Amino acid sequence: MLFNSFEFLFFLPIVFLFYWFVFKRLKWQNLFLVIASYVFYGWWDWRFLILIALTTFFSYISGRLIVQYEGRRKIQKAVSGTNIILNLSILGVFKYYNFFAENFAVLFRNIGWQVDWVTLDILLPVGISFYTFQALSYSIDVYQKKLPVCKDIISFFAYISFFPQLVAGPIERATNLLPQFYKSRTFDYAQAVDGCRQMLWGFFKKIVVADNCAEAANVIWGDYSNKSGFTLLLGGLFFTFQIYGDFSGYSDIAIGTARLFGINLMRNFNFPYFSRDIAEFWRRWHISLTTWFRDYIYIPLGGSRCVRWKVMRNTLIIFLVSGFWHGANWTFITWGAYHALLFFPLMLWGKNRKYTNSVAAGRFLPSVKEFGQMLFTFLLALIGWIIFRAENIGQAWDYLGRMCSSSLLDISIRWGKSALLYIVLLVIVEWFQRDKQHALQITGKGILLYTPVRWIIYFTIILFILLFAGGQTDFIYFQF
Incomplete structure (x- = not known):
């Protein structure tokens, strides 16, 4: 369902009225939001609901298992890693499989090997990159003990599927959005x-x-x-x-x-x-994505607390991943590399936070x-x-x-x-x-x-x- 559609013009006031005047208790409000969000998302294609439900379920179970095996770090690491791989695999198949298949075919052809790669005629689910990263945020934060595990599955489903930001962000952090589904809400005019x-x-x-x-x-x-x-x-x-x-x-x-x-x-x-300057531009553009990459990729790689060449390496990785996140096309990767090259001089001169x-x-x-x-x-x-x-x-x-x-x-x-x-x-x-x-x-x-x-x-x-x-x-x- 598009925000700028007649369907949304009717959908929003109906959901608003039921939310505040019919489902007044927190649990029922959250459940109603899940149902409304699935209607909103399934409006494009009901089959998309299977994928978001799987992503949500995998992430919820992984959080419960991480807590269950408290003190057994290897098992916790395996659970968290498995969930990350499962979610990224779903994203990879639907968004990147054909890109890799076609490029590997070209690569092998250039070295004289004729390989027939099978490509998939599949529809890219709307917003899959957004809700996948939102689910990963929860799993990583629970594993790193930055966030208590969610024991309320309805609240968790509401966190992943909340319809206003479901298909194009902002990419919310579990530490910010999830606790809001635990607390009673009153209408603020x-x-x-x-x-x-x-x-x-x-x-x-x-x-x-x-x-x-x-x-x-x-x-x-x-x-x-x-x-x-x-x-x-x-x-x-x-x-x-x-x-x-x-x-x-x-x-x-x-x-x-x-x-x-x-x-x-x-x-x-x-x-x-x-x-x-470009550094300021990236602090102001798509903030939820750039800060996600900063917290979950850049800082774990060492961030700015490394020797200069590693800091530049980390920066390049972030921009290349950001480009690739946008789509399976070399133009996006080149776009990311281009911004990395613009960013390097500011970093070398210590002016990237000016x-x-x-x-x-x-x-x-x-x-x-x-x-x-x-x-x-x-x-x-x-x-x-x-x-x-x-x-x-x-x-x-x-x-x-x-x-x-x-x-x-x-x-x-x-x-x-x-x-x-x-x-x-x-x-x-x-x-x-x-x-x-x-x-x-x-x-x-x-x-x-x-x-x-x-x-x-x-x-x-x-x-x-x-x-x-x-x-x-x-x-x-x-x-x-």
């Missing part, structure tokens, strides 16, 4: 209202910005060899805001929806295109230096998104080569004029709200505290959504 504001901005980013940018990007990319360098730059720009509006928009809707049910999800985006506050804090506009830093970082990210968007490495190289030709100075805009307007509107609103949790958060003093002003803003955004919706419907990160 202020929290719910702020959640609705965040959802509204998320819908604007998805339906108006991302979907219109997608249409313009698809036109340009579909015939890029006959376009000027400037037009190709616009194609990269449109995709850059498509993927941001689409994915951060989903996260805003997910976080806002969760707040309607008294659940707080972690922040997933922190205005990444206002970053002053910018941890908001840009132009306490000021209306950035300085000339800050503006230049943001623009340069944005262009670096844009080049990365072109690699990410390309169908293969050859196309990425060809696109970038044509974009950087002399026709880059042939400034003319034939596609996506309305999308450019929506991008400007997005940037302006988010710039003024860059120190907030989301772009429509209302705090402190100011004109936004006046009710008529707020409602004018709400209705204006709703009108934009109704009148200027793009033609794209799917969320781009569903394929990952």
Whole structure:
């Protein structure tokens, strides 16, 4: 079920009303959330429910066995390892089997061996990477004694399948989300209202910005060899805001929806295109994934507490794994390597933690230096998104080569004029709200505290959504 669908328009209020006014006891609320979440997820294909149920069951049983064999570390390690292998095997078969089969076939063919590898004609389950990593978070934390084992199977199923963030994140940690299903929840009007504001901005980013940018990007990319360098730059720009509006928009809707049910999800985006270097960009982009890799791969490898070459090795591994997580294509791996190369100089000079506050804090506009830093970082990210968007490495190289030709100075805009307007509107609103949790958060003093002003803003955004919706419907990160 899509957030931006008529089905969800009916689904959400029904679930909300039953949750708060019919199933008032905690146990029944959790059970109802599990049922609602399985309906939500099974809307695409009921067969997907088998996989998520298996992942949930394996992880729940592994946690119970780890506690049962307390003091017998070898058995605990075997149980935890088995669960990790089982979950990653399910993910690997559905997401990566064909990639490895095809590439091994090419490899053997290049050395003179003709090997016929069998590929599988299977549908990639929606959100499998997200809920698999969420399940692994629990297993690892229980094994490392960072989290008490969950003995309530209903709460655990609710933790894995909670529908707002089930298919595209944020990738929640068991230490944050699971305990919330143990505690009684009461309706908080202020929290719910702020959640609705965040959802509204998320819908604007998805339906108006991302979907219109997608249409313009698809036109340009579909015939890029006959376009000027400037037009190709616009194609990269449109995709850059498509993927941001689409994915951060989903996260805003997910976080806002969760707040309607008294659940707080972690922040997933922190205005990444206002970053002053690539290190800051990665602290602000897809935060739940980057911190997951940091805690469960980077730090166990030694993190930054190693000799310099090992720190760089660990960093490279993280970026390559991040690229591969996104999909079975060399473009994603190259995209990860590209960002690692951008990250290395900052690490070598000890400047990868230089910018941890908001840009132009306490000021209306950035300085000339800050503006230049943001623009340069944005262009670096844009080049990365072109690699990410390309169908293969050859196309990425060809696109970038044509974009950087002399026709880059042939400034003319034939596609996506309305999308450019929506991008400007997005940037302006988010710039003024860059120190907030989301772009429509209302705090402190100011004109936004006046009710008529707020409602004018709400209705204006709703009108934009109704009148200027793009033609794209799917969320781009569903394929990952």
